[in-house]
Amino acid sequence: MAGKWLGAVLLAASVIATPAVAGEAECGAGVYRLADGGIVDVAAANEGALRWRNIDGSSGELKRDGDRWTSTAGWTGRPDGLQVRFDCAANHMAFGEQDAQRIALETHETSFTSHGTQLVGRLLLPPGDGPVPIVVLLHGAEFTSARDTNPLQRMLPAAGVGAFVYDKRGTGASGDKYTQVFSTLADDAVAALAEARRMAGTRGARFGFQGPSQGGWIAPLAATRTNVDFLIVSFGLAVSVADEDREAIAFQMGLKGYGPDVIAKAQEIGAATTRIFASGMRDGIEELDAVRGRYRNEPWYKDVYGNFTHIILGMTAEEIRTKGQAYRFGTPLHYDPMPTLRAVNVPQLWAIGGMDIDAPAGETSRRIKALIADGQPITLAVFPKAEHGMTEFETKDDGSRVSTRYTPGYFRLLIDYAKGDRLAAAYGDADITRPAATE
Structure with missing residues (x-):
């Protein structure tokens, strides 16, 4: 999966x-x-x-x-x-x-308010009464309740790190409608952190955000709006959502053996779908029809996927205008995360997968390494066999992937980083780039 x-x-x-x-x-x-x-x-x-x-x-x-x-x-x-x-x-x-x-974890249910919306959360602490680091667990883009589905809420406290998990707005028991407006979700994360601090009291030693997938855009934004001690991004991106789709098309097509000429044509299709999504399913439909007309009979056309291109690629123009409305979540497709990442002044851990076909690691890795070279306190760990979700996988004859396990070292890396411990020399087979001060 x-x-x-x-x-x-x-x-x-x-x-x-x-x-x-x-x-x-x-x-x-x-x-x-x-x-x-x-x-x-x-x-x-x-x-x-x-x-x-x-x-x-x-x-x-x-x-x-x-x-x-x-x-x-x-x-x-x-x-x-x-x-x-x-x-x-x-x-x-x-x-x-x-x-x-x-393991008997200390568990406390709560609700808190952000922008007038009631959000529902849970604080889980390790056994005992001593101070511990606490990670506020952000979300990907799921519609499900994070309180029901996120295993880190138990795995971290079992290893000595507190966790605060909450249902983001429009999911689970939290109010309002589902949204992907990054700024609103970042404010919700800030409110979650404040609630975690309040509930933890003297048990809270240091606090940080963990942002997986889409949360990789939101967690750094939240970190610029409150006082936080550290930041973890898991399988996230330092490029825009639009660039994610463009890179995903290139990476996916490259894995299937297509060369630069075909990849460039496939990205023309992606550029057309990007315009449609960015306009709220209003503009660019004729442009997509035209580019589909040029390429739909090409042998490679069936392999064009991307991260959002595939959603509407098979739709008619009328279906895009009608069914496509279901995907209007306010997603800021052209949000540039780099100014925010430059503004974050606390230590960051980026853990990404070298075989991630959904959020390709190439340009993100390059950009994070550039920030490290500029002196920012960032640790980058690229797990070469991992895909989105930090799982390793088998590839079937039809090219689809089946996850076999989480990549070794990933969970332990999150725990050690949250604790503020000196990191080990190795975590699985991750290629680790450390801040200059720790080299």
């Missing part, structure tokens, strides 16, 4: 999400400490299944098999030999050959 621009902008990067806990799966859901010290989160998945995530990045789906649960690797559906049993009364899990005990 992999999110598309429907992953980075219009929908969620679904590889990090699981549905709300329900039914028989409910008692087993939670976060556990393994006998070897590892951490495994268990959350409800589709149709009564469970999904486990180990802090080392391994993951699988669990389905009931009598008095036990049988696992399949990643999202592949292939058995991986793991069997799990839950003793809910004892808060215990037998995870293969290892015993695991549920």
Whole structure:
């Protein structure tokens, strides 16, 4: 599974999400400490299944098999030999050959207001009463409740880092309508941070934002509007939404073996769809019809996808004017994130995937490295095998991808950075560029 621009902008990067806990799966859901010290989160998945995530990045789906649960690797559906049993009364899990005990997190529900809208959130803290760092978890572009779907809300506290998770406006239990207006969402993040500070009291040692996917544009913007200690961007971008689609077309077509001439023609199509989206589905439809007419019989035409181009590429002009209205979320397609990134003066971590076809890493990596060279306190980690959502994958014969696991080192990197610890020499196979002061 992999999110598309429907992953980075219009929908969620679904590889990090699981549905709300329900039914028989409910008692087993939670976060556990393994006998070897590892951490495994268990959350409800589709149709009564469970999904486990180990802090080392391994993951699988669990389905009931009598008095036990049988696992399949990643999202592949292939058995991986793991069997799990839950003793809910004892808060215990037998995870293969290892015993695991549920970690009792301190959990507080809340609601708060931003721009007159009530938003619903949750603070989760590690056991104990000592001060801890706290990460305010922002969103991608999902329509689902982050309180139901974001596993970091448990994985971070299990490792000693508090987490504040909230349903963004128009999702879950929060009010108002769904929007992708970055400035409004940044103000909501600022309000979430203030609520997290209030609730944490003396337990809050340092506070930061984590912005995944679309949140990679919003978190830095929020960081310029409040006092924050650090910032984490996961599989986000330092280019505009429009440039994301253009780069995605080039990267995707290149992976399929097409050369520069074909890529340039495919990007003509993307330029036409960008104008349509940017105009609220009003302008540029005739231009798209014309460019489709030139290229629709070319053998490469079927492979044009991008991040949002594919949404309307198969629509008629009338369908764009009617059905296309469903995608009017106020997305600022030409928002340039660079002035904001230059204005952020707190340490930043950027963790991105080298094989991300939804939010390609190339230009973003170059720009972040330039900021590092200019002296900004940014750490860049490019995980070469990871795609959107920081998962590794297999490629099927038809070119589609199936996620197999989270890339090794990613979760541990987030934890160490949030804690303010000196980073390790290596995190999986990530190529790490560190601030000049720490080289």
